[in-house]
Amino acid sequence: MRAAEVVRRPTPWLIAAAVLAFALLPLQGNDVGLREDLLLAAVYIILATNLNLMIGYAGYVNFGNIVFFGLGGYVCVWLVNAHAWPLFAAALLAGAVVSVLALCFGFGILRLRGAYFALATIGVNEGVKAFVANFSPWGGSTGIYLSITAYQPLGGPASALWTIYFLLVAVMALSLALSYAVKNSKFGLGLRAIGQNEDAALVLGVPTRRYKAMAYSASAFLPAMAGALFFFKSAFIQPDDAYDLVLSTEAIVAVMLGGQGTIVGPLLGAFLYEELRGTLLTTKAFSNFQLVIAGLLLLVIVQFVPGGLMGWVHRRWPRTKRILE
Amino acid sequence: MFGILASIVDGVLVGAVYGLAAMGLTLIWGVMNVINLTHGAMIVAGMFGLFYLTTLGIPAYAALAPVLAGGFAIGIAVYWISVHRVIGRPPLMSLLSTFAMNMVLIGLGTAVWGTALFNVPVALPGITLRGYTFTGTHLMAAVLTASIAGALYLFLYRMRLGKAIRAVASNREAAELNGIPTTQVLALTFALGVALASISGALIATLFPFTVLSGTAYQLKSFVVTVLGGLGNPAGALLGGIALGLLEGLITPFMPVSWTTVIEFVVFVIVLIAFPRGLFAFVRHARTR
Amino acid sequence: MAANETDSRVTALLELHEIGKRFGGVEAVAGLTFTVGEGEIVGLIGPNGAGKSTAFDLINGVRLPDRGRVVFRGEDITGMMPCDVVRRGLARTHQIVQPLATMSVLENCMVGACFGREDLSLQAGETVAREVADLVGLRDRLAEPASQLTIAGKKRLELARALCARPSLLLLDEVLAGLNPTEVQRMIEVVRTLRDCGISILMIEHLMQAIMGLSDRIVVLSSGRKLAEGPRAVVAANPAVIEAYLGDASLAGVAHRRA
Numbered sequence: 001m002r003a004a005e006v007v008r009r010p011t012p013w014l015i016a017a018a019v020l021a022f023a024l025l026p027l028q029g030n031d032v033g034l035r036e037d038l039l040l041a042a043v044y045i046i047l048a049t050n051l052n053l054m055i056g057y058a059g060y061v062n063f064g065n066i067v068f069f070g071l072g073g074y075v076c077v078w079l080v081n082a083h084a085w086p087l088f089a090a091a092l093l094a095g096a097v098v099s100v101l102a103l104c105f106g107f108g109i110l111r112l113r114g115a116y117f118a119l120a121t122i123g124v125n126e127g128v129k130a131f132v133a134n135f136s137p138w139g140g141s142t143g144i145y146l147s148i149t150a151y152q153p154l155g156g157p158a159s160a161l162w163t164i165y166f167l168l169v170a171v172m173a174l175s176l177a178l179s180y181a182v183k184n185s186k187f188g189l190g191l192r193a194i195g196q197n198e199d200a201a202l203v204l205g206v207p208t209r210r211y212k213a214m215a216y217s218a219s220a221f222l223p224a225m226a227g228a229l230f231f232f233k234s235a236f237i238q239p240d241d242a243y244d245l246v247l248s249t250e251a252i253v254a255v256m257l258g259g260q261g262t263i264v265g266p267l268l269g270a271f272l273y274e275e276l277r278g279t280l281l282t283t284k285a286f287s288n289f290q291l292v293i294a295g296l297l298l299l300v301i302v303q304f305v306p307g308g309l310m311g312w313v314h315r316r317w318p319r320t321k322r323i324l325e
Numbered sequence: 326m327f328g329i330l331a332s333i334v335d336g337v338l339v340g341a342v343y344g345l346a347a348m349g350l351t352l353i354w355g356v357m358n359v360i361n362l363t364h365g366a367m368i369v370a371g372m373f374g375l376f377y378l379t380t381l382g383i384p385a386y387a388a389l390a391p392v393l394a395g396g397f398a399i400g401i402a403v404y405w406i407s408v409h410r411v412i413g414r415p416p417l418m419s420l421l422s423t424f425a426m427n428m429v430l431i432g433l434g435t436a437v438w439g440t441a442l443f444n445v446p447v448a449l450p451g452i453t454l455r456g457y458t459f460t461g462t463h464l465m466a467a468v469l470t471a472s473i474a475g476a477l478y479l480f481l482y483r484m485r486l487g488k489a490i491r492a493v494a495s496n497r498e499a500a501e502l503n504g505i506p507t508t509q510v511l512a513l514t515f516a517l518g519v520a521l522a523s524i525s526g527a528l529i530a531t532l533f534p535f536t537v538l539s540g541t542a543y544q545l546k547s548f549v550v551t552v553l554g555g556l557g558n559p560a561g562a563l564l565g566g567i568a569l570g571l572l573e574g575l576i577t578p579f580m581p582v583s584w585t586t587v588i589e590f591v592v593f594v595i596v597l598i599a600f601p602r603g604l605f606a607f608v609r610h611a612r613t614r
Numbered sequence: 615m616a617a618n619e620t621d622s623r624v625t626a627l628l629e630l631h632e633i634g635k636r637f638g639g640v641e642a643v644a645g646l647t648f649t650v651g652e653g654e655i656v657g658l659i660g661p662n663g664a665g666k667s668t669a670f671d672l673i674n675g676v677r678l679p680d681r682g683r684v685v686f687r688g689e690d691i692t693g694m695m696p697c698d699v700v701r702r703g704l705a706r707t708h709q710i711v712q713p714l715a716t717m718s719v720l721e722n723c724m725v726g727a728c729f730g731r732e733d734l735s736l737q738a739g740e741t742v743a744r745e746v747a748d749l750v751g752l753r754d755r756l757a758e759p760a761s762q763l764t765i766a767g768k769k770r771l772e773l774a775r776a777l778c779a780r781p782s783l784l785l786l787d788e789v790l791a792g793l794n795p796t797e798v799q800r801m802i803e804v805v806r807t808l809r810d811c812g813i814s815i816l817m818i819e820h821l822m823q824a825i826m827g828l829s830d831r832i833v834v835l836s837s838g839r840k841l842a843e844g845p846r847a848v849v850a851a852n853p854a855v856i857e858a859y860l861g862d863a864s865l866a867g868v869a870h871r872r873a
Contacts, residue, residue: 130586190725196715292428
């Protein structure tokens, strides 16, 4: 897929526009409130977009996807706290470590078919959580607290928060770019074949074992970096927050809501879901029902609109398939 | 020494109840290839059902029958809401559908009851041997489990409806052609699976305290047991439950409780990868080449 | 020209040596031995449940044989993963078609092309896919989702995908089933063209006339065992073969006189 081709298609421009919006809007008038809102949206978008590689392309639901986020967070915070690593290097290493681990793990658990794999990923998440909760070098069940001095290399807390935000937006941009690159590559073709009919794909020559493990590993890298940045920003990480199955589930809802298998879908779905969630949480009547609403959304989507928003749009206006991938 | 033995025996008793819970899961899985992710919520439903019935003054063991019936009714509802439409579709969809239903149920549960601890006090004399007491409730639970399992066996193998269920499990199209109303049979099977889950929940409530979130732990145990026993194999589920109970009995004297979950997950993943057909039987393949 | 199993004029492309597979108590395939030579069309026939599709599964790695060897172009490929088998030039179609449903016809073919014998890029794969689609008559349907094809179309897609892998040996599993007479004729022509292009073919078929007309040699299976092998006239007159199909030896005499 050459550069000339990419530039000619609408979707990369849409992605670029979205990224620019995220980067520039909060700068208008130094809007910290908007920045925090968009930061959370960016996290959801990163999780959903990378999860889409597994769900939307390969057809494997990674219920425990949050384990990448949490593990990345732990590696980074620990490196910064115990070994005074600079943030950028720590985050990068976190991404690398987690995706290598995912590759090794992937070969094992991806031998399991769709549903069994899904359950096993919950197992991986819960297992890692329980392990970390008992692992004293990482603070056990109390977790790790970052002292405020960690922000000094970044120019103090206020300026650090901005830097972290832009780094997260960059990770979001990379996630969308990765999603696009994979979808239009031979690797993506093979993955989608696996998602349609794994047995047929194998007989057609797709190296299913290798491809699945690669997808799993690829889907781990950027969420791990996002986790690294997010928990550094929070200055505090503990097992229940890091391996939060609710967030893991919300990522799935976001992918399904927006339209699995598309590029714009997870972006849209994550953004919409995060906004919905934010609104609900601030409305007293609904704050307890976050999980219920998410569940109802997923229920309706799976049963009536399994293609999500983008799926519906593509069916209704087939021309959009090329414009909004 | 006897302490460990006692722990093992107790584990087996409790394990039988895990097996009962898993029987519901494996029945649904085996008959319609649907993984019921509301299983945990249904166990919790049984727990709360028993709780409220006993607060009304009904003795615990007498309340089991209405819990069974209630579970059955809820099962029918859950089937029509979240399972019926996704039966023909890829298994991914039914997984997500029941998962979503579970989110709704647990979400409602936590909204109503929060994370408060509930308990159903049951007074039953136990058996004391060499200074170790085998609690009456554990013994009773195991006995009841055996009876229910026996009843299930009779139903599936001796009664017409049970045979119809097995026919649909074996080949839905052929069953349909033979005049069996497969949709109704599927709904019934699902409801039966849920009923088993809820009654096992009720039995567990006589043994341990519980919260709205307890279901997750027991759901995990049910999955471990199901893959141990082989999908769609209720007898295997019972044996698998006992095996798991045995394992727990062996572990608990030596390790902090928080490790039990990890170990069970590890066992789960290992069994799935190494024994795709379960330790006790062989059914559909869980693994790819 | 007659060709029997020890004919040295035909180089063996595929060799099966005593392969066997057991499912529970049933031997689906038992001690099966035969070869497919280069440039040959070999027909594999037999009553239902004879083990023909299972034999295919054993050849291309979908199932592991319990015993025996599968040798392709002199290389032992027994138990090799199906994706690696295709890499070596052995492609296969299925009796029950398996289209990649929501992907377009073109994309379906591209999968076959990109992951076939050669490691082709998306662009090169697309070129091959378009060529092959032309050959089998799917040119006008390239943009359609595969699920929207008719049965005949899906059969053609199944064949096209296998062809895109540029195989030297093609395993066809009932490629004529479910087609009307015109479509059957067309497909027979396509198969002949393929052989003329240098692709050897091993085909399972129930349509007697078609397979008798197409095949250089016939292998007959019954209950997992090879019952007979040889040129079509010889096989057709074999009483054991007739009995296997009709189930009654006394009818063998009748059929023999008729043949």
